[in-house]
Amino acid sequence: MAYTEEWVTERARNAYEHGRASFDVRPERTALLVIDMQDEFLRPGWSPYWVPAATRMAPRLRRLAEVCRAASVPVIWTIFDDTHLGLDRPHALRFLPHADGDWRRPGPAEVWAPAGRRPDEIVIRKPSYGAFYDTPLDTVLRNLDRDTVIVTGTLTNYCCGTTARQAYERGYKVVFGSDVTAADDESRQEPELAVLRKGFALVLTAEEITHRLTAAAPAADNEDCSGRDR
Template identity: 35%
Template sequence: MASSSSYEKYDIRKRNPNPKSCVLLVIDMQNYFSTIAKPILPSITTTIDLCRRASIPIIFTRHCHKSPADYGMLGEWWNNDLVFDGTPEAELMPELRRLPSEEVVEKNTYSAFRATDLEDRLKEIGVEEVIVTGVMTNLCCETTAREAFVRGFRVFFSTDATATSSLELHEATLMNIAYGFAYLVDCKKLKNALSSVANS
């Protein structure tokens, strides 16, 4: 989604994910966000396919609200324009072709770690690294990436399999994330990294 010129000066740390200790997080690729999400579907599905072939576990998140008790500040911030559980908008986009064995974590705020069992689940399966993809770059993806970092996970953040409402916001997050929280990757880098591991 972004040209590299805006954030490349911050993208100075280089590392490849370890398929034996990482997981792919696919954040909130739901019908509600389809306008933002559709342009990155090719990159998302490519990333998912690469991770499946490398036997990297994939966890999807689904943002939804069940009652006013779980709105928190989001209700005030977005004037109750929220994603409600049980509606078609709350469902994952069918184009993702999620497998029945792939987990879905439900959340009701920006972070996939807050008030969920995600951290316990990752530790249970020996995960030390997360690859963050999905929507929105500057809200749920960024918050999840930052929280993963402070909880001790190594973070890889996709530049082409994340999206938000504007290029300006997308690139601002990539600058911040590269500066302090995550290694930046894209489909090409991920493919090369996973291929080199498979061939070693």
């Protein structure tokens, strides 16, 4: 067969727009990652880094977190923070445009209260975009015997997308929430989803994630957390 330019272009386009990863989402092997749903990104008008789309989608994400808790899926939160006096951040960050500005966080970085974090849920403070960079996240997930992560939060095309790629590179099955992530420029949302859909993740809506978790829940009742039959 001769592969024409039109054929390969259409094949790529279909994968970007309609591709679906083929793995199952098993609650007993899954964790929910809630990326950077913190005050400076969610609290309206509080900082120049406010992401209005993240504030609007927060109730939907909160409902998904409740679904996950009911299915015994751990909920793990991250915060983009000033850890180790900033000396653990990639050196080049200071040269990038979004590092400009005089605004400084007036106090400790915290999860935005309306996002609904529970006191017994892990918070990982990270120094860069991806949640696996210089953090214990990989160790935490492996100790929980989880091989699948659901990535939610903000920003879609920075911290969420980078976390999804890092998880993929570490062998995790990645589910990416298409309507429980948000970008500061909403026109950037779908282009990032397209790349993730083609090469890194199973991109699903919160409703689709809920369906997969609840449909799989009865099977999980017959297994322990390592996936073995009781």
